[in-house]
Amino acid sequence: MARVYNFSAGPAVLPEEVLKEAAEEMMDYRGCGMSVMEMSHRSKTYQTIIDEAEADLRDLIGIPDNYKVLFLQGGASQQFAMIPMNLMKNKVADYIVTGQWAKKAWQEAGKYGKANKIASSEDKTFSYIPDCSDLPISEDADYVYICENNTIYGTKFKTLPNTKGKTLVADVSSCFLSEPVDITKYGIMYGGVQKNIGPAGVVIAIIREDLITEDVLPGTPTMLQYKTHADAGSLYNTPPAYGIYICGKVFKWLKKMGGLSAIKELNEKKAAILYDFLDQSSLFKGTVRKEDRSLMNVPFITGSEELDAKFVKEAKEAGLESLKGHRSVGGMRASIYNAMPVEGVEKLVEFMKKFEAENA
Ligand SMILES: *Cc1c(COP(=O)(O)O)cnc(C)c1O
DSSP states (O other): OOOOOOSSSSSOOHHHHHHHHHTTTTSSSTTTSSSSSGGGGGSSHHHHHHHHHHHHHHHHTTOOEEEEEEESSSSHHHHHHHHHHHHHHHSSSEEEEEHHHHHHHHHTTEEEEESEEEEEOOOGGTTTTOOOOOOOOOOOOOOOOEEEETTTTTTEEOOOOTTTTTTEEEOOOTTTSSSOOOOOEEEEEEETTTTTOOOOOEEEEEEEEOOOOSSTTTTTGGGOOHHHHHTTTTOSOOHHHHHHHHHHHHHHHHHHHHHHHHHHHHHHHHHHHHHHHHHOSSSEOSSSGGGGSSSSEEEEOOOOHHHHHHHHHHHTTTTTTTTOOOOOOOOOOEEETTTTTHHHHHHHHHHHHHHHHOOO
16 A cells, blocks of 8 residues: 555545544445445434534633534535625624635625635735734624635634624634644534545534524525524534544544544644744745644745756655645645645655755
8 A cells, every 4th residue: 555645735635544433344344334424314323423523622622612613515615695694683783804715705605795805815825824913893793704714825813803702703623633622612513524634525613602593694595594504503404424524533533633633732732843934945936924834725826937847856766755736826835734744744854855966
């Protein structure tokens, strides 16, 4: 078996242990004589799988009882509509636009009400997080929206914006479970799991109960109401059953690793290996303002498109996959999610050193 080091931004690397366990259970899940893929989502066995997944996630983050955990579909992108449809009672929301995903969410919200862009870092190709300590928060804003970790640009909010008492909604797709969080600071925290948790097809939304109401925008489809899924324990219709099962395994893996504080330490260690190298390299340069650097997505360039392409090609030949930057920004990007071993980052830096020496 030849596994590469996979630096893809998403779908992305998963813990090898989890994949092996899933493989072992593929044909016969614990004596059921069938795969989890083939199992009724109304069966007792599946109920245990989804209940355990939720319990382990609650345990990892420390989610209090007044928050619901929902397993949804439609990708993170569907939340761009679902959030305003469910939350825009005054039809006003404030958006902090720090990248393509936040921008898409802001544009989508504009279909349902007044979506104010109250801060942006687009002036410098989203290479920093704007100062959010004293923003012009709208008096009647239903919520303030951020994308906490900007997957494409490699920036991360190190402190949450001052929302002046308004509900904070955060897309955490690419930093989900990468470090401890205080969920009580959020009204909604959500993310597609295919970056840091599991296979594509599952979105996890953690929502404060008072935000889950029947008072949604007129015409909101049943499937796009949080209440539909909250009332049914995420089993209103067939959920992405296999994906949730894998997420559950990743939660158990994280608990075994020591939980979110331990994984944060490991993530900091990995990121430091790469950033320390970038900071002293004569060829490669990081593209993000230092204080805003993400622990998960690390974009870098050589300054020459030709060399960038050569690097990506030769890295692939060396077993270092998917280092090409997002099509909108070019250059390179190494996504070093929870499941990327330290060794993978060390191998990458080793390769970068060699490439630098050969192409100086
Ligand atoms: C990948 C990503 C998305 C889009 O996710 P889909 O599940 O493809 O809709 C949204 N936000 C962030 C931060 C992402 O990284």
